[in-house]
Amino acid sequence: DVKVTQSSRYLVKRTGEKVFLECVQDMDHENMFWYRQDPGLGLRLIYFSYDVKMKEKGDIPEGYSVSREKKERFSLILESASTNQTSMYLCASSSATDTQYFGPGTRLTVL
Amino acid sequence: DQQVKQNSPSLSVQEGRISILNCDYTNSMFDYFLWYKKYPAEGPTFLISISSIKDKNEDGRFTVFLNKSAKHLSLHIVPSQPGDSAVYFCAAIRAGNNRKLIWGLGTSLAVNP
Numbered sequence: 001d002v003k004v005t006q007s008s009r010y011l012v013k014r015t016g017e018k019v020f021l022e023c024v025q026d027m028d029h030e031n032m033f034w035y036r037q038d039p040g041l042g043l044r045l046i047y048f049s050y051d052v053k054m055k056e057k058g059d060i061p062e063g064y065s066v067s068r069e070k071k072e073r074f075s076l077i078l079e080s081a082s083t084n085q086t087s088m089y090l091c092a093s094s095s096a097t098d099t100q101y102f103g104p105g106t107r108l109t110v111l
Numbered sequence: 112d113q114q115v116k117q118n119s120p121s122l123s124v125q126e127g128r129i130s131i132l133n134c135d136y137t138n139s140m141f142d143y144f145l146w147y148k149k150y151p152a153e154g155p156t157f158l159i160s161i162s163s164i165k166d167k168n169e170d171g172r173f174t175v176f177l178n179k180s181a182k183h184l185s186l187h188i189v190p191s192q193p194g195d196s197a198v199y200f201c202a203a204i205r206a207g208n209n210r211k212l213i214w215g216l217g218t219s220l221a222v223n224p
Contacts (some may be wrong), residue, residue, distance in 0.1 A: 031210060042216035090154050098143055098210050104156030
């Protein structure tokens, strides 16, 4: 069965902190994605990766970076968290079939 | 510019009746379409997909119809059940576009007992 896990379901951080969100998939998928979901704005792509050590900017990469050192793991980094980064963060993975499988999400609150 | 549009933010249906969720797109290069379902505080779950070479795909209570000339697709749920209450997202992929999904903003479906 398809499995995407995210390191935390809920996270509270302070402005200026460095934040790491981890995502792991066990399906040997090439592609991995980070989105954020905000009310009325749908899912917005932050970054994606189609291979180890490869990354591409999505629609809203500002304020974020990513790391993919191993095929199964894709990390999202907020270098200096700000209140406007309070959101639901969703990780997904896919193979050549294009269907993306999502993790449960991380609800991040930045105070 | 929203390339995938779900013009109804919300829809309310009686249990047992048909739910029809609509999605319009502007880019004729899209070649694959997907529907996802999302409950609050959970990640989206893949529901059903359709290739642009087809006009219909069915999976149990869920059917997706594609009208390429109108650049329109719809998801039919028959019969609707209270557990179907969720936000439904339409998404599309353009051939050769690094396989990024282009998402609609979602339609919130409420199925009333």
